[in-house]
Amino acid sequence: MLEVVNLTKHFGGVRALDDVTFSVSSGEVVGLIGPNGAGKTTCFNVIAGALKPTAGTVKFAWTDVTGWSADRISRLGVARTFQNIAMFPELTVWDNVYAAAVTRMKAGYLQCVLGLPWARSEARALESVVWDTLALVGLAEEADTISSQLPYGYQRRLEIARALATRPRLILLDEPVAGMNASETADIMELIRKLRSEHTVLVIEHDMSLVMGVCDRVIVLDNGKKIADGEPDAVQRDERVIQAYLGGDIDAELIA
């Protein structure tokens, strides 16, 4: 589904991504981990088209999408959330999600403005898509709230709902449980498990309970390089991974 080959991204002299190669198959839930500054978010930004790579290719669904604009990649079926939450702050929760859903309409802008019958019925059908998506992430009761007034944990859920409303095949989650407590984290894990029936998921996360709990496979980046790629248990015992996190010692956080 997703193939990343020799991906390299330089910022001036900094090699944020250095010759990274990996792939994600359809239906997989893959974790992307690594110490701060390892290049995880840069990797997301390049895949999603927010940044152009210095070298290497990104293939999605057998299409070479290297260097495509973010909106084009989104329309091909890749959705993402942001590490620093990026909602549409002045819009309601419902409108945030509806705005994402309408981008997939077959009816064009003009047909909708003119209120042609098929455009109307398509728009009406999207309303139930929005409700289903909100129910799935547990935000249906907050539909009417201005999104910037949501509690932090709900804002992260809203981002996931918005990503889902574009009906993606691949969804990129950038630290979905950052700053959440244990029970909120458990909710999100439950949600990711639900997603896997219809979506492929690539998730950046520092929370090891989530990574170990929901991922089929884990890819580890360190200093822009891929240092491990395999099943969670195997990666957890990998010498190079332990070294990357701790410089040699056993990492309490990693084991926990």
Add this chain to the structure above:
Amino acid sequence: MQTTVAQDAKSAIDERARKNTRSSLIAVAVLALVMFAVPVFVGDSPYLMQVAVTTLFFAALAQSLNLSMGFAGVVSFAQAAFYGIGAYTSALVALHFGVGFWGGFIAAILMTFVLAVILGLPTLRLGGPYLAIATIGLQVIIQSVLLRWTSLTKGPAGINNIVAPTLFGMQIRQGVSYYLMVAVWLMVIIVLLYRISRTRLGYELLATREAEGAALAIGVPVSRLRIAIFALSAALAGGTGSLYAHYIGSIDPYVFDLTLSATVLVMVLLGGRASIIGVTIGAAILTLLPEYLQAVSNYRMVLYGAGMVLLTLFFPKGLAGLAILRRSFGRGARKEQGEGVAGVDA
């Protein structure tokens, strides 16, 4: 997940959304009624009719800016320039090609649209304050061109004897009939904005305004959309300019200055971004107020400047944010205790 609660929320919100759609439709209808009723009461006073038609011109101009600035966040100080280009294009085309008002009107719309695309391609790459400053540049340059391209525009002398429009074989001159024609044009703009606000385009524009990166991530073609909406906004200003030129009969470059652009911008801020009713009321207030405050006319820009600062500081949502008005402003008003109205209003 908690299906019954979700169902309750859904039906409650659906019900409120229906009510709000109804109330914003009523608001638009009331507005139309007021607009078309004005001549009944002041039709026999040429002075008051002139004030009324001026209000319509300003309201149309403010709505055109509301489209680009209110919905898409493209802050532009060049709206008066496009208004001017529309006026000149229409007057010159009608004069030289003998196609009358209607030919000029269409030419004005096309010309401003195309010009805005050309000018928008480089400038709209900028965002925030940089874009605002670039549009000040556009405004000043366009006005200078109108002033100095004397072989075409006759420079400071301007263009005189602009033909009056004919409709169904009748000449429409100043007064009630012209007022009605401008009122129809304003209604066309308002209905267009209303439809945009309720459909796909409106949501994608608001997404662009709210967070560009996130808008791209959900698949909104942000750069193309910004250029398209800048051009559409310019074309509406251009059409309004054409109506103005054929109304007033003679135009010169001094009308289409930065002061006018700033005034229109304050109208949008006062009314509340993306609020169609709010901006109409804002335009009416700022047109009528100076009429009755002639004494302070020298200080008008000072007052507008201070007003702009106060508005952004204390009433970022403009009139549309006032609690009394909120109920009739549509969807954004759904949450009572929330102050969000800047979303999609009618």
